[in-house]
Amino acid sequence: MSIFRVRISALLAACVVAAGLAGWANFTTGKAPSASTGGAQAAARSVTVYAAASLKSPFTEIASEFEAANPGTKVTLNFAGSSTLVSQITQGAPADVFASADSRNMAELSAAGLIDGTPINFATNVLTIAVPSTDPASLSSFTDLAKPGIRVVICEPQVPCGSATEKVQKATGTTLKPVSEESSVTDVLGKITSGEADAGLVYVTDVKTAGDKVKGISFSESNQAVNTYPIATVGSSKNTELANAFIGVVTGSEGKKVLGDAGFGAP
Incomplete structure (x- = not known):
């Protein structure tokens, strides 16, 4: 039996005892609730996850496995820069789970009283230089990005990848002059793959996902800006049991393998 099913069944069985809802009993057996169970219980069979853009590949896989192991369950994924997601949740967006690419943005929601419980760190990530597969600028180090004529793209400062970029600049004494600053790491990668930039700073995971579309150039100073990824249930969630079940999978052995x-590195 899949660990996804075991973990979710255990969590939701506890919800059945606590809430005494027949609809939850149907969920744990993988059966869709009947029409008589009403809209409230039908809504409880779905979970909306707001996650950092760099998590798109692994979270899409985890969500697919989560749904397959529990027929009738729907996971809705919303990916964007962590700071953008914080703004959306602060403005009342109906998120059940928030997974950030850094601790700072999670702390902002926690301080605002918008997070339920204590966030769990589940992964780490570091920056790398992404260049077109042919590397026309012949770059080999972080300081090369400051050379005249090099079209560099980075993330905005408030975005985790942008904050990490600032830390590396300070650590190396290098000042970059980017041609653009993007709201998410995937937008930076898009500038590289489209030929609009000679290089960009993205996560090592983004280069891996891009395959042969780009080439990654590692640099030792990246360890000066390791990003830790936390995940938590949003305080306004009406589907906390299912949200906690999804988080349990992300932080469990199957989620760790996918990540x-x-x-991604371990937290």
Whole structure:
């Protein structure tokens, strides 16, 4: 039996005892609730996850496995820069789970009283230089990005990948002059793959996901800006049991394997 089913069944069985809802009993057996169970219980069979853009590949896989192991369950995924997601949740967006690419944005929601419980760190990531597969600028180090004529793209400062970029600049004494600053790491990668930039700073996981579309150039100073990824249930969630079940999968052995295969490090 899949660990996804075991973990979710255990969590939701506890919800059945606590809430005494027949609809939840149907969920744990993988059966869709009847029409008589009403809209409230039908809504409880779905979970909306707001996650950092760099998590798109592994979270899409985890969500698919989560749904397959529990027929009738729907996971809705919303990916964007962590700071953008914080703004959306602060403005009342109906998120059940928030997974950030850094601790700072999670702390902002926690301080605002918008997070339920204590966030769990589940992964780490570091920056790398992404260049077109042919590397026309012949770059080999972080300081090369400051050379005249090099079109560099980075993330905005408030975005985790942008904050990490600032830390590396300080650590190396290098000042970059980017041609653009993007709201998410995937937008930076898009500038590289489209030929609009000679290089960009993205996560190692993004380069791995892009395959042969780009080439990654590692640099030792990246360890000066390791990003830790936390995940938590949003305080306004009406589907906390299912949200906690999804988080349990992300932080469990199956989630760790998917994240590891995508290039993420352990927290």
